Amino acid sequence: MLNEVVNEFRYTFSVVPAPAALARLLAAIILAGMIGLERERREKPAGLRTHILVSVAACLFVILGLELAAMDFGGTSEQRNDPLRMIEAVTAGVAFLAAGLIFTSDGKVRNITTGTSLWLAGAIGLGCGAGQMPLAAMTTIIVLFVLTLLRLLERKLGWSERED
Incomplete structure (x- = not known):
């Protein structure tokens, strides 16, 4: 039984081996976590967990896209691989989340830097x-x-009243 589970895990990855996928996901966690910690420290609405989740989701979408592109869908003429569509879909989704963070209060735009950092994550x-x-x-x-x-x-330049 355990061998079947191990073999299933080992052979379900065709393009990105499991250790490489894990390394990519961990890198996404660590790198976005660094940005999320900075936002958390500044007590912004999107902090550590949000930045990590956005980054891990984007990473997973790319890995899944690579895996799906390698699958046989009945012939190469029936399969269309366009990595830019994957990037567009992720950026559109993250932009939607980031836009939800940005609001106007007393005529001032707030959280635009946090929304942008989320987009960068x-x-x-x-x-x-x-x-x-x-x-x-x-x-x-x-x-x-x-x-x-x-x-x-x-x-130092006296711009510290700006909201981010």
């Missing part, structure tokens, strides 16, 4: 799912730089 998840963890890690570093060091610069 989706992009990081897409990168991890595509096996581009170095690119996703570089992007995470840039995002954290923007969210932390540029905040200090804004304070």
Whole structure:
């Protein structure tokens, strides 16, 4: 019985081996978690869990897309693989979530930076799912730089009253 379960797990992955899929999902968790922690620290409405979930979902969509593209659907003429459609679907879904965070109060736009960081968490998840963890890690570093060091610069310039 246990051998059947192990074999099922081993052979259900055709394009992305299980250890690689796990590494990609873990990278999505870690990288988006770093951004989510920064947002959590600033007490924003989308924090650690939300950023991780968006990134993991995007990563999973890419892995599933790769797996589905490798399946036999009765001939190559009947199968259309378009990775851009997968990216568009993920970004549209995340943009919908991010837009829900952004609101106007007293004539000021609020949470636009958090909405944008959530959108970036989706992009990081897409990168991890595509096996581009170095690119996703570089992007995470840039995002954290923007969210932390540029905040200090804004304070020095007297822009600290801006909402993010």
